[in-house]
Amino acid sequence: METVKSFIDLRSDTVTHPNEGMKQAMFAAKVGDDVFGEDPSINELEARCAAIFGHEAALFCASGTMANQIAIKTHTQPMDEIILDKTAHIYYYETAGYAFHSGVSVKLVDGNRGIITAAQVVENIQPDFDWLPKTSLVCLENTANKGGGSCYELSSIIEIKSVCDKHGLKLHMDGARLFNAIVAKQYTTLEVGSLLDSISLCFSKGLGAPVGSVLIGNRAFIRKARRVRKAFGGGMRQAGFLAAACMYALDNNIQRLAQDHTHAQQIADTLSKLTWVEAILPPETNILIFEIKESETSVDEVLLFLKNNNILATQFGKHQIRMVTHLDVSGYSIDKVCSVLTSFQQLM
Numbered sequence: 001m002e003t004v005k006s007f008i009d010l011r012s013d014t015v016t017h018p019n020e021g022m023k024q025a026m027f028a029a030k031v032g033d034d035v036f037g038e039d040p041s042i043n044e045l046e047a048r049c050a051a052i053f054g055h056e057a058a059l060f061c062a063s064g065t066m067a068n069q070i071a072i073k074t075h076t077q078p079m080d081e082i083i084l085d086k087t088a089h090i091y092y093y094e095t096a097g098y099a100f101h102s103g104v105s106v107k108l109v110d111g112n113r114g115i116i117t118a119a120q121v122v123e124n125i126q127p128d129f130d131w132l133p134k135t136s137l138v139c140l141e142n143t144a145n146k147g148g149g150s151c152y153e154l155s156s157i158i159e160i161k162s163v164c165d166k167h168g169l170k171l172h173m174d175g176a177r178l179f180n181a182i183v184a185k186q187y188t189t190l191e192v193g194s195l196l197d198s199i200s201l202c203f204s205k206g207l208g209a210p211v212g213s214v215l216i217g218n219r220a221f222i223r224k225a226r227r228v229r230k231a232f233g234g235g236m237r238q239a240g241f242l243a244a245a246c247m248y249a250l251d252n253n254i255q256r257l258a259q260d261h262t263h264a265q266q267i268a269d270t271l272s273k274l275t276w277v278e279a280i281l282p283p284e285t286n287i288l289i290f291e292i293k294e295s296e297t298s299v300d301e302v303l304l305f306l307k308n309n310n311i312l313a314t315q316f317g318k319h320q321i322r323m324v325t326h327l328d329v330s331g332y333s334i335d336k337v338c339s340v341l342t343s344f345q346q347l348m
């Protein structure tokens with residue numbers, strides 16, 4: 001529950017706390033030893049996630065990073081290369097795990113707000129020579145975090161899938177916020193799922209669970225991924241308490257993501273009227289990135305003013321601020337954020 005004193009925390013959608021209903025679901029969870037495959041809640045979550053995306057199997061993981069890293073390890077061989085956008089989470093925020101765990105290199109694509117095209121994939125496939133890495137995997141991030149929550153069109157994924165098929169490449173989606181994209185773009189889970197060899201989902205972002213990610217794919221892929229997860233130290237025992245929170249999120253927190261998107265747009269509309277704002281990346285989902293006009297103020301000054309008004313946001317690049325809306329930020333709080341931003345204008 002938000003109280004008057006508490007911060008309106010827009011630093012990330014990872015800061016959410018489980019609500020009463022989610023905690024009740026966790027308390028009531030039936031659990032067993034998941035390393036033995038005997039946790040009924042984990043088994044149910046995995047089966048549900050696979051079915052939702054039209055795949056055969058799924059694997060519960062401790063984090064989105066772990067799910068992505070397991071996917072890369074399972075799809076590739078050392079000396080392979082993966083194609084992904086230059087701002088991808090897998091490249092930027094996973095401590096070069098692709099090199100450490102899988103011995104692969106990355107071919108970075110100059111996408112638009114984190115979104116790459118089929119033509120760019122084609123251009124970046126390595127020719128078949130002994131002295132070149134072997135391209136074997138394409139990773140798409142949807143929504144794209146550093147792109148400001150931008151989304152793939154279904155038609156673009158179809159084109160990329162056809163390039164992958166033609167060149168024998170696997171296609172993985174870092175879908176940490178895939179449900180945000182699905183709600184915003186209104187394609188179905190089955191439509192997008194049918195185009196991908198594997199998908200990672202995060203439940204600890206806008207879906208509001210405390211912990212948990214799921215990796216989805218065909219039976220053979222998940223069987224191998226399960227071995228990799230054990231080798232990475234990710235085999236958990238009675239983790240069904242966490243799976244129960246994720247299932248609660250599936251049941252209750254997907255459709256409401258549309259509210260978060262409306263809230264991000266509401267803040268963007270307010271910012272568009274303020275003279276100290278240089279530019280705003282139009283928010284497609286729940287992530288809003290905007291640039292400060294250097295001649296008028298600074299990122300530090302704006303963040304301090306917000307903090308003094310019980311609002312938290314983050315610096316994102318030299319002149320940019322990022323705000324992320326989520327289920328612990330009410331419409332009432334968004335109104336407050338908008339009025340505080342406007343009052344900063346009046347001080348100047």
Ligand SMILES: *Cc1c(COP(=O)(O)O)cnc(C)c1O
Pocket residue numbers: 063064065066068089090141143144145174176177202204205213
């Ligand atoms: C958050 C996130 C992940 C996974 O992060 P964890 O903190 O390891 O769960 C992966 N990809 C994207 C795009 C993300 O935003």
